[in-house]
Amino acid sequence: MFRFLPNVLLKQLYTRKSLRNTATGFTFTLKNRLSDAQFTGLERAIINGREYQASAFLLEIDGGEEVGVEAISVATPLSFPLRRSVRVRAIAPPLEPGQHILEITLKTQPFGTITLTVEDSLQTEAPEDTQRPQPGIPRHPVDDYSPQAVAERLQFLRDFTQTNPQHITQPTFEPSAVRGKCENFVGVAQVPIGLAGPLRVNGEHAQGDFLIPLATTEGTLVASYNRGIKLINGSGGVLCTIQDEAMQRAPVFQFADARQARSFVQWVEARERDIAAEAETTSRFARLTYVDAYLNGRFAFLRFGYSTGDAAGQNMVSKATLAACNYILQAYPAAAAIEHFFLESNMATDKKPSQLNMLRTRGKRVTAEIRIPRDLLIQELQVEPEQLLRHARIGDVGARLAGTNNNGLHSVNGLAALFIATGQDVACLAESSAAITYSELTPDGDLYGSVTLPSLIVGTVGGGTGLPTQRECLELMDCYGDGKANKLAEVMAGVVAAGELSLASAISSLDWVSSHDATRV
Numbered sequence: 001m002f003r004f005l006p007n008v009l010l011k012q013l014y015t016r017k018s019l020r021n022t023a024t025g026f027t028f029t030l031k032n033r034l035s036d037a038q039f040t041g042l043e044r045a046i047i048n049g050r051e052y053q054a055s056a057f058l059l060e061i062d063g064g065e066e067v068g069v070e071a072i073s074v075a076t077p078l079s080f081p082l083r084r085s086v087r088v089r090a091i092a093p094p095l096e097p098g099q100h101i102l103e104i105t106l107k108t109q110p111f112g113t114i115t116l117t118v119e120d121s122l123q124t125e126a127p128e129d130t131q132r133p134q135p136g137i138p139r140h141p142v143d144d145y146s147p148q149a150v151a152e153r154l155q156f157l158r159d160f161t162q163t164n165p166q167h168i169t170q171p172t173f174e175p176s177a178v179r180g181k182c183e184n185f186v187g188v189a190q191v192p193i194g195l196a197g198p199l200r201v202n203g204e205h206a207q208g209d210f211l212i213p214l215a216t217t218e219g220t221l222v223a224s225y226n227r228g229i230k231l232i233n234g235s236g237g238v239l240c241t242i243q244d245e246a247m248q249r250a251p252v253f254q255f256a257d258a259r260q261a262r263s264f265v266q267w268v269e270a271r272e273r274d275i276a277a278e279a280e281t282t283s284r285f286a287r288l289t290y291v292d293a294y295l296n297g298r299f300a301f302l303r304f305g306y307s308t309g310d311a312a313g314q315n316m317v318s319k320a321t322l323a324a325c326n327y328i329l330q331a332y333p334a335a336a337a338i339e340h341f342f343l344e345s346n347m348a349t350d351k352k353p354s355q356l357n358m359l360r361t362r363g364k365r366v367t368a369e370i371r372i373p374r375d376l377l378i379q380e381l382q383v384e385p386e387q388l389l390r391h392a393r394i395g396d397v398g399a400r401l402a403g404t405n406n407n408g409l410h411s412v413n414g415l416a417a418l419f420i421a422t423g424q425d426v427a428c429l430a431e432s433s434a435a436i437t438y439s440e441l442t443p444d445g446d447l448y449g450s451v452t453l454p455s456l457i458v459g460t461v462g463g464g465t466g467l468p469t470q471r472e473c474l475e476l477m478d479c480y481g482d483g484k485a486n487k488l489a490e491v492m493a494g495v496v497a498a499g500e501l502s503l504a505s506a507i508s509s510l511d512w513v514s515s516h517d518a519t520r521v
Helices: 007-013 147-161 221-234 258-270 272-282 314-331 355-360 374-381 385-402 411-422 426-432 468-476 485-508 512-518
Strands: 020-022 025-031 037-047 050-052 057-061 078-080 085-091 099-109 112-121 193-203 207-215 238-249 252-254 287-296 299-307 340-342 363-372 436-441 447-456
Touching (some): 193 221, 207 221, 207 468, 207 485, 221 374, 221 411, 258 287, 272 314, 299 314, 355 447, 363 426, 385 436, 385 485, 411 426, 411 485
Parallel strands (some): 193 238
Antiparallel strands (some): 025 085, 037 099, 099 112, 193 207, 252 299, 252 340
């Protein structure tokens, strides 16, 4: 839980341009962007130097009933959940047009007494638009997943589009199942799932034969992976190894000059364990394993690396890093020299391919290795190992010329189908699909091949993994729940290896186009 809330973050509680006059005074809005909390009282409120009594204020949480501040106490707190807004209404003389300075000191749990100091301009009502206003998608501020809220949106959809969809509006689960996973919920997109396998995986976490659910609309994809799986199984299976894991968040601090930025980094490096202790108070699973520092001009970039258990962990590390940065902003002796701070600098390269993640790992670094007997390769895929190796060498040149983030053929194909089927964050395919392939001829004339995924971001808890169909797909591989993320990563790497082997053989044996033509409708 956050123990430090510097004013640079407290300001984010206030909703800009929410200050308005009312018939009985004025109003403004606060939004909880930190963590679940409770109001336990108002210590003081000063606006433009004038102090207001607590009896002047009423609070309204997202369209609920108004509560007088005087009625709020430690014994009778007012809940202020994460991502919810509270409208503060003052019964007092209206404010003059222009800029106003608000200093509000609130008593809260768990943050204690916090003082919010902001400057905002009084908003005046704009003249009525003579054109018809754009209708908004219906939302319920408290329970947007109730049957009534969903029904209102569906009716809006029908009225606005003049269509009457039948399939997307027929989920097999209650809308409440997608709470925290999808906003403005109206239904589902049904993607066909084909089975590949069973694939024999010889991993440290995944051992045995696994049926593979692939959600796709691409003809021949499932068949292609099945072809590669058949060859792998005939060779004894795929050897899979988790080599590393990490999830990052990369805040940045701006100073007046480069020397101040350097001093700041030196201070951070000397207190990494204290910083880790603060970060780890926010989660039972997040563990800070390193803080890399990168200096550029007057900017200090800090790249926090965590282990996150069986969750993919992006939200987890965001919360942990915010707590760590809160501590830094409070404890750094020269904190006044920090001109600006941002929780993410784009250096974590979240949902973007990057060379840094390929070197330092993001998510799981997992390698799949295969050894295919020469005779089996020729018999099953009509191609000799030498031909595959020649194509791989040429493909390395092509990938270098194109500037791609991998030298494989189509790692994203199988990963995308598995991500959709198992409820992973599909946008993470941008980095997860980075693949480094290698192949050679063994002394016996057989084919050795490997594929390393240095930034495979998957989880078996949290996010979309608990949705009904996604959970079923994970369960059929015994990859749902705690202690299963490494197992899932090994299975996925094995599937990628099968796909690389199949497509490389199809291209080398000239079967590629004919295979697709055979399934054309």
